[in-house]
Amino acid sequence: MLSAQADRAMALGEWEERWQEDRTGWHQPQVHKMLENNIEKVLAGRSQVKFFFPLYGKALDMKWLADMGHSIVGVEISEKAIKQFFEENNLSYSEEMVPALPGAKLYKSSARNISLYQCDLYNFSSAIEGQFGGIWDRGSLVAINPRDREKYVALITSLMDKDCRYLLDTLLYNPELYKGPPFFVPDEHVQNLFGKSCDIELLHSIDALTDRQKAWGLDFFIENLHLITPKTN
Template sequence: MSADEWLARWREGRIGFHREAVHPALERYWAGLGLAEDAKVLVPLCGKSRDMRWLAANGHPIMGVELSPLAIEQFVAQHDLPIQRYRRDGFDCTRQGRIELWCGDFFHFQVDHAVELGGFYDRAALIALPPPTRQRYAHHLAQLLLPGVRGLLITLAHDDPERGPPYSVDAAEVERLLVPNFEIEPLESAVGEDGLRESVWALTRRGPRV
């Protein structure tokens, strides 16, 4: 999916991947990662996910990266809290409370921010990307994280190659993409009522290979 197609989805409201509730796997497994209470959490391709509110309410500063300015505006409109806006490293940034949202291309997000990040959360980033882009994403994510940084990954798998996003990313692909730079631990996997297999993974950044 091109950037223009992604932006068009937000303009047209074709965002079936968005959840109005906090993901239950986040609530179940986040504490088990053992992150520092004030660890800054990277949320790639964050959309307007309510999961960021949950993470912030649990003490984490959030650094979300999202291409669509409409997604960011819809997110901050959910709460009547003060907003700060500024430019940083070529991104339009919006801060609301503990949550800082960077509007722009995730692949232009700079590696020098790695020292700020103590965790990450990917519910809908890897599965939002078509196959040719997923390898690039996995490599860039690894570049952004220091060894030992942990996070959660949630994937979906289905048998329709024409469907997406969310695209199908099965266990074999998760291992192929991430094992070079991450220790991966499967936490759960189940088929939902929609016929999609949802899997949850704990990831730990290895070092120093990228």
């Protein structure tokens, strides 16, 4: 099934282009329901959790969590998305270079609890911001090129603290009918990618088919939410 998309590749420039041209149909103008409905499972009674947001665009989820007292670190390639996030949420911010990441920029809210890096995700590492107690992956694993998944998982697991709770949103559909992105990520693939080092729990599976996906030629579109935690042994 996956072979239909195995070689599909999006260059970083294509993502930047989509932001520049406002072709960002994946952006949600509200906090993601799946995050909202499962936040207690992610927090597990913890306060002031440090969250990582990979390829977050300008997700409102970041401000929502920051307003609860958590700290946010994100990595995004589009400068436009980062600036829009701060501007649309009326947050003042500073801009600085990152000596450890040549070519990268860091945008930091004046309240200091939101730090957004503009750089290639794969150049980021735990050397930059340490490890995280929470990760919200709403549109990252489904956006990266399928052949980069092993590399992506190596990065994400290296960023997970021992008590990290990682919420992963994946999509199921017929990849013969639509080339992506977002890409098809079957549950067995999640198991193959994370199963060696992490426990995986499927929290929800919902029918997410809308006119948008029907226009892509799809007749079913399932959104799955997984909770991934490092194995304790």
